[in-house]
Amino acid sequence: MLDEALRLEDIYLSTSELSGTLFSVPRAVSYFENIRSSESNADYQLIAGANLRLKLGETICIGGPSGKGKSAILRMIAGLARPLKGHIYYFGEYIPAERLDALEIAKRNVGYVLQNAALISNLRVADNIALPLHYHKMGSDEEISKKVNMAMDLMRVRNFANMFPHELSVGMQKRVAIARSWAMDPKLLLMDEPTAGLDNYNRRNLLPLIDNMRTMFKTSIIIVTHDLMIAKDLDCNLVFLHKKKLTEPHSFDYWLHSDSEISKDQFRDLQSISPNT
Amino acid sequence: MTPIGRLFHSIGIFILKRRIGQLIALFFRTVASLFDKSHNFKSDARNIIMQTYFTGVEIFIPLFIVATLFGTVVIINVLMRLDALGFSNNIGSLMVVVIIRELSPILTAFLIAGRSGSSLTTYIGGMVIDSEVDALATMGINPIRYLVMPSVIGGTIATIIMNIIFSASAIGAGFIVIKGIIYLTSILHNLPIHVSLNLSNLQISWDYLSTEILKALTKWDFFLAIIKPLVFGIIITVNACYQALNIKRDIRQVPKATSRSVITSFLYIVFADVALSLFYFISYMNTLSTII
Numbered sequence: 410m411l412d413e414a415l416r417l418e419d420i421y422l423s424t425s426e427l428s429g430t431l432f433s434v435p436r437a438v439s440y441f442e443n444i445r446s447s448e449s450n451a452d453y454q455l456i457a458g459a460n461l462r463l464k465l466g467e468t469i470c471i472g473g474p475s476g477k478g479k480s481a482i483l484r485m486i487a488g489l490a491r492p493l494k495g496h497i498y499y500f501g502e503y504i505p506a507e508r509l510d511a512l513e514i515a516k517r518n519v520g521y522v523l524q525n526a527a528l529i530s531n532l533r534v535a536d537n538i539a540l541p542l543h544y545h546k547m548g549s550d551e552e553i554s555k556k557v558n559m560a561m562d563l564m565r566v567r568n569f570a571n572m573f574p575h576e577l578s579v580g581m582q583k584r585v586a587i588a589r590s591w592a593m594d595p596k597l598l599l600m601d602e603p604t605a606g607l608d609n610y611n612r613r614n615l616l617p618l619i620d621n622m623r624t625m626f627k628t629s630i631i632i633v634t635h636d637l638m639i640a641k642d643l644d645c646n647l648v649f650l651h652k653k654k655l656t657e658p659h660s661f662d663y664w665l666h667s668d669s670e671i672s673k674d675q676f677r678d679l680q681s682i683s684p685n686t
Numbered sequence: 687m688t689p690i691g692r693l694f695h696s697i698g699i700f701i702l703k704r705r706i707g708q709l710i711a712l713f714f715r716t717v718a719s720l721f722d723k724s725h726n727f728k729s730d731a732r733n734i735i736m737q738t739y740f741t742g743v744e745i746f747i748p749l750f751i752v753a754t755l756f757g758t759v760v761i762i763n764v765l766m767r768l769d770a771l772g773f774s775n776n777i778g779s780l781m782v783v784v785i786i787r788e789l790s791p792i793l794t795a796f797l798i799a800g801r802s803g804s805s806l807t808t809y810i811g812g813m814v815i816d817s818e819v820d821a822l823a824t825m826g827i828n829p830i831r832y833l834v835m836p837s838v839i840g841g842t843i844a845t846i847i848m849n850i851i852f853s854a855s856a857i858g859a860g861f862i863v864i865k866g867i868i869y870l871t872s873i874l875h876n877l878p879i880h881v882s883l884n885l886s887n888l889q890i891s892w893d894y895l896s897t898e899i900l901k902a903l904t905k906w907d908f909f910l911a912i913i914k915p916l917v918f919g920i921i922i923t924v925n926a927c928y929q930a931l932n933i934k935r936d937i938r939q940v941p942k943a944t945s946r947s948v949i950t951s952f953l954y955i956v957f958a959d960v961a962l963s964l965f966y967f968i969s970y971m972n973t974l975s976t977i978i
Binding site: 484487488489510511512514515516519520521523525527528529530540541543544545546586589593 | 726729813816817818820821822823824825826827828832
């Protein structure tokens, strides 16, 4: 289908896939066929049979209790962890398991903002943002520096352009990381806890930026967050990771007023302060 | 899959499951990454020069000291033993065998493995722990190209240069140190200098030593003076990067990986040295057959 950005079909993911990098680890051609049986190592399974469909330009928030594999799903979509079983489609294109790695997926303009920002610690802020642009030769030097300045202006980190990442606070590092992803013009952006560590002022600045990206550049965005109010502010659908599966996407208000178990767990505080209930 | 395909597939998986297979695979991926689409000569050259500087220049002083002292020891022993045995016209060939062929590549490689190999493992290992390598990969930057390739090329260039410097300073500076020792002993024992020279069998001149060594050098020595440090440099850097990239997400694994990188580098270097010595054996057999 042409209008979809991402489709997950019947995904199984185990915790053992999350350790280490994927480099110099061999991968069999028939990786998907001879999977260890899914029932035998049920304890190690984070996700069992998850499905998700994301349209182009759509924004989705993934919520759920911590430690249940929300970030693992993002890592898997970004190609840093392999699913045990299942199919992932990027922009309608199925990538077989043996080619499913981060470099292959990054070619399809998928950006990923890591939870701990993960800036390259021996490069200054401006160089950090310019690094992928220079590597992929996205324009001449002036174009790149213009783009870097624009990204820094958007995330309000222009004043810190000549500082090293360790001189910045966690929230500032996160803003630089978002600027770095933004400068790459991603078509699908994965954000892991974008508002954690940000103060209210910067949070309010970040949300219009995300809104801008999806309206102006038609970026599809997946946000993993504990901050469920993002879904309300961005007016996007919420998905919960519940019992190792992803639920159907529904709006914030639906979840707020629904009678399901998830709503009771996650929306208890919000329900009590909400004037509608 | 056809049966033949399955056979090759299982052989490939068998090799790739072993550490040595993964090392070789990493080396080939490093070479392949040179021909990536997104090559940027300027930044690559800068990274390679930085790595060469880091590996080569900063190790110069310890390497120079080690080379000089080892050269002194070898020259003293060679001169005294050979004179006692009456083979004093073989000094040059023995020096070539001991210093240029064996001691210099091995000790250079050990010093570089201990210093640059270990620091490379901690550097890349720290990046793995902080998930900077993951971030690079998700930005479409191949970590093998961005991190491993400059280290391998820079480290190898530095090993080759340092090997030549080691040989030169072992012979040259070693000779100067010997002259200094003779001078000192003659002062200490209150002897005229020519007497002490005659007594200690060390009355060599630089002319004599250098011509003897130049006479003894063969084309194999020049060839292997490049090949040996080339192989050792590739072994050290690829092994260091391999150990670093395979660190699980646990900070305690970094020192373990570092020591493993140094020790396994030592092992592989000695194995490779034995394998490369077969070249000399072949050339020796060739000369033997021509004589017969």
